[in-house]
Amino acid sequence: MTYHHRDPDHDHLTITPTHTTHGTPALHITTTPAGVLLTLDHLEELVAGIRDTGRQAAAGPNPQHLGGKANAEDCPACWDTNPPYPFLCPGGTP
Ligand SMILES: [Zn+2]
Structure with missing residues (x-):
């Protein structure tokens, strides 16, 4: 922006x-x-x-998913997306 x-x-x-x-x-x-x-x-x-x-x-311009079943609350790309329980980052394995 x-x-x-x-x-x-x-x-x-x-x-x-x-x-x-x-x-x-x-x-x-x-x-x-x-x-x-x-x-x-x-x-x-x-x-x-x-x-x-x-x-x-x-x-930053493009936050990247942590992946690897990381806690979504710690993932900058998952921030404020409300992923389904158990709140794991849906990104690929880093
Ligand atoms: Zn993520």
Whole structure:
């Protein structure tokens, strides 16, 4: 997910999930050269966009199943999927 915001002057802000050279999840924020005017009625929308993009950066683009009958509660790809009892990851054997 990349968050985009365009102001009344058509200047553009983009927030993209990325990571540092050390692998730490991060956000890359760019604007057009004139900067972006953020009216206060769009403040919460921007904060929500930063938060959602940050969650994606932390999760990575494609969480992989642990497989091997791992506990689904420990599997990033099974997170929030409510697999059937006995709650084992349905992914392939790693
Ligand atoms: Zn899984």
